[in-house]
Amino acid sequence: MRCAHWRRVPLELVREAREKSSAEHVDRAVQCQLSAHDDGDHYGLLADVGEYGTALWLRWRGSTEAEQAVLPDCPVVASEPGGGGCGLFAGHIEQHTWEDTPKEVPCVS
Template identity: 55%
Template structure:
């Protein structure tokens, strides 16, 4: 299975005013620009690291340990 082939994906374009950012959102050939609020979740502890994704994102927060499976190159 090829990583990032199916489903909706996001890519950060630029931070905007505090608490929002401009993101690319694509699903196949369809691409749009969207302004999304920042994810409000921070890591545990007194110096908790902020999540660098948007609110209500799927999957883990950026500060969580990732358990990756081996990726297969996307070659067609």
């Protein structure tokens, strides 16, 4: 189950993300990419940065200021054929993306 937390991306971070990555479009709001978790920071994907194997993430906790983080991709790849790689960053908490069920949870807030 995917974490249901969303965060609006501050305008200056959107601008910065466009400069750092070659992305034409950076979302104004991101959903946490982790599996549902009770503790720790939330991480929403802003953009893939130019450098191979890294991505630009928005990190926040509760209602505190969100901040940008350039993080290396999670190097773990699914063992079963067709599983593909993990869409998260190295050292993330909870499950890898392929272990998670794709089912969307309705917004409860």
